[in-house]
Amino acid sequence: MIRLAGVSKSFPTGGRLVPVLHEIQLEIGPGEMVALVGSSGSGKTTLMNILGGLDRPTSGQYFLDHQEIGRLDTRALARVRNVYIGFVFQSFNLVPTLTALENVELPLVYRGVAPAERRRRSTEVLERIGLGAHQRLKPFQLSGGQQQRVAICRALVGNPRVLLADEPTGNLDSGTSAEVLDLFQAIHQSGGHTMVLVTHDRAVARACQRTVEIADGHIAQEVL
Amino acid sequence: MRWSDALRMAATSLARHKFRTVLTMLGLIMGVAAVILLSAIGNGTELQVTRSIETLGSNLIFVSPAGGTPFSLEQAAYVQRATPMARQVVPVLTTHSQVVFQATSVTASAVGTMGSWFALHHVRWSSGSAWAAGANRLTLPQVVLGAAVAQELAPHGGLVGHHVTLLGQRFAVAGVLAPVGQGLGSSQDSDVFLPLSVAQSLLSTNQISQVIVGTASPTEASLATNLLTRLYAKRYGTSSAVQVGSEDQLLAAVSHTQQTFTDMLSGTALIALLVGGIGIMNIMLVSVRERTREIGVRTAVGAHADDVVLQFLLEAIATSVLGGLVGMALGVAGAGLLARLLKVPVVVGAAAVFLAFGVATLEGLVFGLYPSIAASRLDPIQALHYDG
Numbered sequence: 001m002i003r004l005a006g007v008s009k010s011f012p013t014g015g016r017l018v019p020v021l022h023e024i025q026l027e028i029g030p031g032e033m034v035a036l037v038g039s040s041g042s043g044k045t046t047l048m049n050i051l052g053g054l055d056r057p058t059s060g061q062y063f064l065d066h067q068e069i070g071r072l073d074t075r076a077l078a079r080v081r082n083v084y085i086g087f088v089f090q091s092f093n094l095v096p097t098l099t100a101l102e103n104v105e106l107p108l109v110y111r112g113v114a115p116a117e118r119r120r121r122s123t124e125v126l127e128r129i130g131l132g133a134h135q136r137l138k139p140f141q142l143s144g145g146q147q148q149r150v151a152i153c154r155a156l157v158g159n160p161r162v163l164l165a166d167e168p169t170g171n172l173d174s175g176t177s178a179e180v181l182d183l184f185q186a187i188h189q190s191g192g193h194t195m196v197l198v199t200h201d202r203a204v205a206r207a208c209q210r211t212v213e214i215a216d217g218h219i220a221q222e223v224l
Numbered sequence: 225m226r227w228s229d230a231l232r233m234a235a236t237s238l239a240r241h242k243f244r245t246v247l248t249m250l251g252l253i254m255g256v257a258a259v260i261l262l263s264a265i266g267n268g269t270e271l272q273v274t275r276s277i278e279t280l281g282s283n284l285i286f287v288s289p290a291g292g293t294p295f296s297l298e299q300a301a302y303v304q305r306a307t308p309m310a311r312q313v314v315p316v317l318t319t320h321s322q323v324v325f326q327a328t329s330v331t332a333s334a335v336g337t338m339g340s341w342f343a344l345h346h347v348r349w350s351s352g353s354a355w356a357a358g359a360n361r362l363t364l365p366q367v368v369l370g371a372a373v374a375q376e377l378a379p380h381g382g383l384v385g386h387h388v389t390l391l392g393q394r395f396a397v398a399g400v401l402a403p404v405g406q407g408l409g410s411s412q413d414s415d416v417f418l419p420l421s422v423a424q425s426l427l428s429t430n431q432i433s434q435v436i437v438g439t440a441s442p443t444e445a446s447l448a449t450n451l452l453t454r455l456y457a458k459r460y461g462t463s464s465a466v467q468v469g470s471e472d473q474l475l476a477a478v479s480h481t482q483q484t485f486t487d488m489l490s491g492t493a494l495i496a497l498l499v500g501g502i503g504i505m506n507i508m509l510v511s512v513r514e515r516t517r518e519i520g521v522r523t524a525v526g527a528h529a530d531d532v533v534l535q536f537l538l539e540a541i542a543t544s545v546l547g548g549l550v551g552m553a554l555g556v557a558g559a560g561l562l563a564r565l566l567k568v569p570v571v572v573g574a575a576a577v578f579l580a581f582g583v584a585t586l587e588g589l590v591f592g593l594y595p596s597i598a599a600s601r602l603d604p605i606q607a608l609h610y611d612g
Contacts (some may be wrong), residue, residue: 054523054604054608055605078527079528087524093520095519106521107526109225110531111526
């Protein structure tokens with residue numbers, strides 16, 4: 001599903017290029033659930049951004065479902081993010097002025113889905129996750145765990161092949177973290193999504209089938 | 225993204241940031257209202273001037289003696305003979321007099337003239353009419369009062385048929401003129417009119433002060449002015465013995481000044497409107513910064529840079545259209561209120577309304593463009609982690 005072939009990434013800092021990722025080789029099969037671990041500054045977030053189509057490799061090739069992502073123009077890349085990828089962030093990143101339902105609808109808005117159909121699908125996902133009663137509330141009216149579950153609904157509503165989560169439990173207390181983690185596992189078992197979770201949390205890593213550790217821009221070790 | 229969704233998104237965003245939306249529109253609202261209101265006041269004043277020009281008659285020319293030249297009714301006959309384009313020739317003898325009615329008295333310009341004066345000046349009658357033809361004998365003197373004079377002498381009207389005294393003579397009031405308002409120069413409202421022969425005999429003179437010539441058009445008036453100027457210069461050997469002038473030139477100049485005044489008022493308001501547009505840019509730039517994360521999220525879930533530009537640009541245009549509409553309503557309502565409360569003449573011009581609304585809408589587009597492009601250029605990765 002995902003294949004990185006010699007992907008490097010450098011950022012210009014203070015007039016010179018500072019390498020952050022070195023020649024990454026990585027393959028993630030369809031339906032795999034992978035934890036991406038590493039200390040901060042290891043390059044795991046940069047890797048995540050490349051996987052999510054928010055950033056492009058400086059060199060090397062990234063294939064998503066056999067398409068080379070680095071070659072796509074900005075419009076095609078936006079479409080890949082919209083159709084192939086669902087994002088979950090550490091700080092939830094819900095739009096504060098929109099209701100839970102409207103937040104979940106967002107990917108479908110940019111896909112051009114008609115309003116009635118959009119609402120139907122978003123409500124369905126929210127109800128499946130147990131937030132049916134909260135869909136008219138604004139983010140500030142929801143608890144942290146509820147907000148993150150709304151964000152997960154938003155990632156799922158477009159039925160993407162790949163679900164990417166960047167420290168999804170990082171802002172949650174341990175009880176809520178466990179609930180959200182259970183949710184990710186349930187989604188994985190039922191939906192067949194390919195999932196990549198960046199995490200510090202050992203519990204999250206343990207829940208995954210495979211752990212990839214990044215250190216200084218290299219893949220340090222893989223634990224199956 | 226669908227157009228309908230883009231519009232819906234803009235509307236939702238404006239509705240959920242009501243305070244910010246109103247703040248953004250405020251400058252535009254005031255600018256649009258100011259353009260409409262000030263140009264309405266200017267137009268109103270201009271209309272008043274034009275009306276007073278019509279009352280005075282731009283087809284008229286005035287022939288008056290200068291430097292002690294003798295000027296009697298013979299001059300009126302001469303003008304009549306010498307000027308083929310003269311439709312009417314009306315001699316006038318002007319003086320000042322107290323006008324007394326019962327215990328009230330008022331100072332007025334007393335105009336001794338012919339009955340044809342009233343037709344020449346297109347007067348409207350408040351009550352009564354001109355003195356009867358053949359009535360200009362000293363034994364049966366009649367007088368016509370200007371509106372202001374009549375108002376002062378008898379606030380409740382009903383003067384026709386009563387007697388007033390002026391120039392030491394009792395007169396019967398034949399008619400009262402309708403008010404024309406204060407236009408340029410003196411107004412006939414504060415004049416009293418009596419037959420020329422009566423005036424001459426009361427003042428013991430056979431002289432007149434002026435001959436008024438009525439022509440068919442301003443062109444003929446100008447032609448007659450030139451002709452009479454030449455003839456009098458030849459007759460007296462100097463151009464300074466008799467003055468011939470059409471008031472048209474003066475009035476045209478005044479009207480032009482009035483137009484300039486209106487343009488200046490509207491121009492000032494237009495500047496205010498432009499400044500209002502800068503407010504849009506200001507608040508939108510703040511809004512883009514405030515919503516940096518939102519822009520990051522939208523990009524992450526599949527928005528293209530163009531979608532972001534469209535979203536913010538539509539918000540700007542919707543704001544300016546809305547502000548323009550509110551400003552329009554406010555301007556028109558304000559003009560109506562001003563007309564009613566201050567009795568100021570106002571004329572709301574369609575041109576000013578469309579100009580103000582058009583400029584406001586255009587400003588949304590122009591001043592919204594930069595913030596919108598700035599929003600679309602944000603790096604989504606940084607935007608997602610922005611801590612504002």
